[in-house]
Amino acid sequence: MRPSENCGDPRVRTWKIMVLPSLGQPDVPLEDQWELFTTLCHILHEQKRFEELERMTFSALGSKEFMRDKERAREMEFMCLLACIYNDNSYFAYNIMCELVIKNPESNRCWNLLNQRLMTSDIIAFCFD
Incomplete structure (x- = not known):
């Protein structure tokens, strides 16, 4: 997608209209x-x-x-x-999920998401080596 195509989205254009604060303003x-x-x-x-x-x-x-x-x-x-x-980035998704499971070991949702990532990624090969 070329950058000029993004200008057609009205939500993108509305942010250009916003008045940004000057250096003297908070x-x-x-x-x-x-x-x-x-x-x-x-x-x-x-x-x-x-x-x-x-x-x-x-x-x-x-x-x-x-x-x-x-x-x-x-x-x-x-x-x-x-x-x-x-983005199909299994490496980072796996690392984030491991961190979330460590922070929330009682959360079934975290464990389920980790399992889903393991089963649908190429990382599973590393687990069984």
Whole structure:
């Protein structure tokens, strides 16, 4: 997809209209940053641009502001997992799932997702070597 084709999406164009704060003004509020990020992730998903979605979610994991909020941090990890699954990146999906299982050993959902990743990826070969 060429960059010029992305300009046709009205949701992308509306963000260009936003007035960004000048250097003398306070920073963009965290809620606005989060809304911008999640909207961008939804657009990338809808356009099936999974590689970019994966890069975007992993980059956001480095945001101190997003990761301070425990609930947002959990959502970020899950968004990274989904991006890896959509991008068919078994290696990172497996590592994220292992981390989630370690953090939530009582969660059947985490174990089921880990099992699903193992059964549908090439990583299963490493488990039985």
